[in-house]
Amino acid sequence: MRARILRDAVAALGLVAVLGTAGATLPLDAPVAAVSGPSVDAGQQCTPGERVFVSGGSYLVDRLGLEQAWGLSRGRGVTVAVVDSGVEAGNAHLRDALVAGASTFGDGRARADDDLFGHGTAVAGLIAARPVEGSGVVGIAPEAKIMPVRAFESAPEDGQSSNDVVGPSAGSVAAGIRWAADHGAQIINVSLSDDNSAGLYTDAVNYAHARGSLVIASAGNRNTADSNRPDPAHFYPGELPGALAVAGVLKDGTWNADSSYAGEHVDIAAPGQSMPSAYISGGDCVFNGDSASSSYATAVVSGAAALVAARYPDESPDQWAFRLTQSAMRVAPAEPSDTVGWGEVRPAAALALVDDGTLPGPQSPAYEPVEPEPDPPRTISVAPDADPLDPAREIVGWGVGAAATISVVVLLVARGRARRAAG
Structure with a gap:
């Protein structure tokens, strides 16, 4: 199972460019050098040792209507835990974004993201990257804080070298969810899915929910699954009550069967293709140019959730989730689909939503379900019908x-x- 989770996350990284050789990562408390460096387009190489920036603006700003959303909320006051491979503190976009984190193994201290990996850094950048001069990368919630909770180990295992990444276990992910909830994260991003260990994930999600945290997780990447295994029957922790399961769609909003799983577990969707974000080099990269990764779609929804939680701090995690799903863009307002759930996330609409309990779609947690009115009773006469x-x-x-x-x-x-x- 540990290898399966790691494979899903590694393949989800899906850099547009082929990675070069490893460069040294910075510890979480390292100072950030002055921002400088060339721009990088989607087709250029992203190398760990070279700090470069994505030229032009992010298409996500227009696609998701972020300018309108930022007029209502920028995520200030909200902490998003990234239960992942760690976060590179030396990245220019994350200089002021990080709060204290932890690891779910070893001595518990938070570690920087791995060389040649960078999954957690990319996720963190999509959620809360700060604008940087010369770069078009910006997070969905650019004033939210990121709490790095590392569940990916690097210790040698089964003859591997000390530089080999060991994937997270269900235990390490569940422990990360609990730690984040205990340390004040309102939103907990888990950009992976697992089809085992239901009890561990259920306990962790329930624990977080009881402490006011919303868990947002991947609905599964088909193109990273083991082709020799049957399709998974479960997608933990996303499918559990108290969590949202996120599917990835292409840049134009199209759901792609080669990229994503479909099923009743899918709650919502977001873009997961050609994602400009922070990179372990300290600059930027564009990820997943040829498919839609639910890992990155999950980060987008977590960023939107941070905007909602900042504007409505007195609402519950269930109400935040309701705002996101109720306002999502979909064809049939009253019906979810197995491909994109309640639709593609729309942050500005979620922020402006007025819940009066009568909206078609997901049930509001603030109101009792409206029972359909019974038909009036009919009186049956035994008299013969009049001619x-x-x-x-x-x-x-x-x-x-x-x-x-x-x-x-x-x-x-x-x-x-x-x-x-x-x-």
Whole structure:
């Protein structure tokens, strides 16, 4: 299982460019050098040892209507835990974004993201990257804080070298969720899915929910799954009550069967292709140019959740989730689909949503379900049905009777006259 989770996350990284050789990462408390360096386009190489920046603005700003959303909230006051491979504190976009984190193994101290990996750094950048001069990368919630909770180990295992990444276990992910909830994270991003250990994940999600945290997790990447195994039946922790399961869609909002799993577990969708974000070099990279990764889609929804939680701090995690799903863009307002759930996230609409309990779609946690009104009772009569021709028959009957009466009178008068004439 540990290898499966790691494979999903590594493949989800899906850099547009091929990674070069490893460069040294910085510890979490390292100072950030002055921002400088060339720009990088989607087709250029992203190398760990070279700090470069994505040229041009992020398409996510227009696609998701972020300028409108930022007029209402930028995520200030909200902490998003990233339970992942760690976060590179030396990245220019994350200089002021990080709070104290932890590891779920070893001595528990937070570690920097791995060389040649960078999954957690990319996720953190999508959520809360600060704008940097010369770069188009910006997070969905650019004033939220990131809490790095590392669940990916680097210790040698089964003959591996000390530089080999060991994937997270269900235990390390569940422990990370609990630690984040205990240390004040309102949103907990888990950009992976697992089809085992339901009990561990259920306990962790329930624990976080009871402490006011919303867990947002991947709905599964088909193109990173083991082709020799049948499709998974479960996608933990995303499918659990108290969590949101996020599917990835392409840049234009199209769901792609080669990238994503479908099923009733899917709650919401977000873009997961060609994602400009922070990179372990200290600069930027564009990730997943040819597919839609639910890892990055999960980060987008976590950023949107941070915007919502900042604007509505007194609401519950269930209400934050409701705002996101109720306001998502979809074809049929009252029905979810197995591909994108309640639709593609729309942060500005979530922030402006007015919940009165009558909106079609997911059930509001603030109102009791509206029971459909029963049909009025019907009275059944045992009397024979009236013949619609009865009135006509009655008129005809009166006419016939009157004619007969007149005929008798005429006949009697005629007889009387005849008798008088004979006398």
